[in-house]
Structure formats: structure tokens, C-alpha cells
Amino acid sequence: MAVLKQGSKGKDVERLQADLNKANAKPKLAVDGIFGPLTEAAVRDFQKRHPPLKVDGLAGPNTLAALKAALSGPAKPAKMDYTRKTKRMDFELTGANQKIWVRQYWHYIFKTKGAVKKWTSKEQKDFHKETEKIIRKAWGGKFVLAVSGTSDFAKYFKDKTFTVFFDVDPRKKGKHWTVFALKIPKGGSNTSKVNWSKQEITLDTEDLQPEDKGAGGGVKMDVAAHEFGHAIGQPDEYKASNAFHAHKKSIMNLGNQVKKRHAKHLVDELNKMIPDTTFSVKSVK
Numbered sequence: 001m002a003v004l005k006q007g008s009k010g011k012d013v014e015r016l017q018a019d020l021n022k023a024n025a026k027p028k029l030a031v032d033g034i035f036g037p038l039t040e041a042a043v044r045d046f047q048k049r050h051p052p053l054k055v056d057g058l059a060g061p062n063t064l065a066a067l068k069a070a071l072s073g074p075a076k077p078a079k080m081d082y083t084r085k086t087k088r089m090d091f092e093l094t095g096a097n098q099k100i101w102v103r104q105y106w107h108y109i110f111k112t113k114g115a116v117k118k119w120t121s122k123e124q125k126d127f128h129k130e131t132e133k134i135i136r137k138a139w140g141g142k143f144v145l146a147v148s149g150t151s152d153f154a155k156y157f158k159d160k161t162f163t164v165f166f167d168v169d170p171r172k173k174g175k176h177w178t179v180f181a182l183k184i185p186k187g188g189s190n191t192s193k194v195n196w197s198k199q200e201i202t203l204d205t206e207d208l209q210p211e212d213k214g215a216g217g218g219v220k221m222d223v224a225a226h227e228f229g230h231a232i233g234q235p236d237e238y239k240a241s242n243a244f245h246a247h248k249k250s251i252m253n254l255g256n257q258v259k260k261r262h263a264k265h266l267v268d269e270l271n272k273m274i275p276d277t278t279f280s281v282k283s284v285k
């Protein structure tokens with residue numbers, strides 16, 4: 001095909017004008033099949049935006065090929081789904097719905113402390129259900145991740161995002177965590193904690209009630225959600241030595257707010273999952 005340039009006319013020019021419009025020509029061109037100064041300006045602008053094209057205002061083979069490539073977008077990567085298993089959690093990414101699931105298998109050991117009756121099996125089931133509900137409400141769907149890198153996967157998802165969700169399953173086989181669940185008297189207290197190196201979590205029945213820890217403004221903390229923060233790799237922030245010591249309303253401090261920094265461990269692990277692909281937290285919902 002001949003090089004299209006100022007003065008060219010016809011169907012090929014019409015197609016060029018329509019394609020330039022799809023490739024964000026500003027102002028939009030009239031699709032009239034007449035290559036005038038506005039069409040030339042749009043060609044130049046497109047060439048400028050797509051190095052290493054020569055900026056000459058002529059629509060030759062290189063410019064037309066680049067235009068075609070720009071409109072078809074990056075090719076869908078051959079592999080759209082990934083998983084990564086670690087000692088403390090598994091990661092499951094599905095490209096089709098742009099979701100990342102973080103799964104933990106918890107092996108519960110139910111105990112009592114103080115003047116309470118033995119756990120019934122319904123109470124045990126309810127304890128898990130309630131705990132998972134609190135975790136999902138606090139953390140699920142909050143982290144929105146952007147993707148960058150040189151892989152086909154990264155190029156395809158360059159302008160898209162992934163949302164992180166959480167799943168906790170009671171399961172002994174392949175357990176990530178041993179969870180000591182203490183039934184304690186109503187209004188009683190016990191120290192809930194997470195031992196990262198031993199992969200142990202201690203929770204109690206009073207952790208299911210939101211509690212005012214002193215964050216201010218009536219903000220209450222869900223202890224189970226705070227402890228889960230430790231189980232996804234986050235340190236306490238209320239300690240004077242922590243850089244975010246003053247952010248009282250943070251969930252890893254005394255409050256309930258999830259911050260970008262709280263995805264650090266997750267992102268570090270995800271960044272080992274797909275070669276030449278880097279995740280970063282774009283926003284927190």
C-alpha cells in the first residue's frame with residue numbers, strides 16, 4: 001500500500017482516521033477519507049506517543065503496523081493462573097477474574113480457661129465461622145494491586161488491577177497454623193497472640209466482640225482481625241519502636257484501618273510467584 005500523506009484520499013484514509021480516533025486522536029478526526037492537516041497532526045501525535053517511530057506525519061508501513069498493534073493491545077498471556085504455597089499461607093491467582101486468594105489452613109485446638117462449660121461442637125463451628133467473618137470483613141477485598149514488569153503476564157495486566165481476598169479453612173492436613181481457641185468467661189480476658197516462627201495463633205471467645213483499645217474517636221478493634229494481621233506477616237504498631245506508633249487507628253495499632261503497608265508480606269511473596277512480574281499496592285478500599 002502506498003504511503004498515506006497529506007492530499008491522499010479514499011477508503012484507506014477513512015480506515016486510518018477511524019483507527020487514529022480509536023488510538024485517542026485529539027481532537028477526534030472526521031472520518032471523511034480526506035488526509036488534511038488535522039489528520040497529519042494526528043499521525044504526528046501518534047508517532048510521538050509510539051517511539052521509535054519517526055515523527056514525519058506520513059502514514060507508512062511502520063506507522064500503520066504500530067497503529068494496528070496499539071489497537072489490538074498486548075497479547076493474552078499463555079498462563080493466566082498461578083499458585084504459590086508457603087509455610088504460613090497459600091496464594092491463588094486467577095487472571096480471568098483478577099482475584100488473588102490468600103488461603104490459610106488452621107488446625108484448631110479447643111481449650112477452656114476459667115469457669116466455663118466444655119465447648120460444644122456447635123460452639124466450635126460457630127467460633128470458626130465468626131472468626132472468619134471478622135477476618136474477611138476487615139481484610140477481604142481491601143488491597144488493590146497493580147502489576148508491572150517485562151513478562152507477557154505483566155504487559156497484559158499493565159492497566160488492570162488484582163484484588164486480594166482471604167479464606168481461612170479449618171483443616172489439620174497441610175495446616176499452616178495451629179490455633180489455640182480458648183473458651184473463657186464472658187467479659188473475661190486472655191492475651192491473644194501470634195507466634196510467627198512456631199506458626200501458632202492464640203485466640204479466645206472474647207475476641208469476637210469489637211473492643212475499644214484507646215485508638216480514639218470511638219474506634220473499636222476486632223482482636224481476631226488484628227491477630228490475623230500478624231498471621232499475614234505484620235508487626236504490632238503500638239510499640240514505641242514502630243515507625244507507625246502514632247497511627248493509633250491502624251488495625252495493627254489500636255484501631256481498625258487497613259493500610260497499604262499491611263500488604264507488605266503478601267506482596268513480597270507474590271513477587272516470587274511470576275517471573276519478571278512485580279505487584280505493588282495501588283490502593284486500599
Ligand SMILES: [Zn+2]
Nearest residue numbers: 226227230236
Ligand atoms: Zn498484636
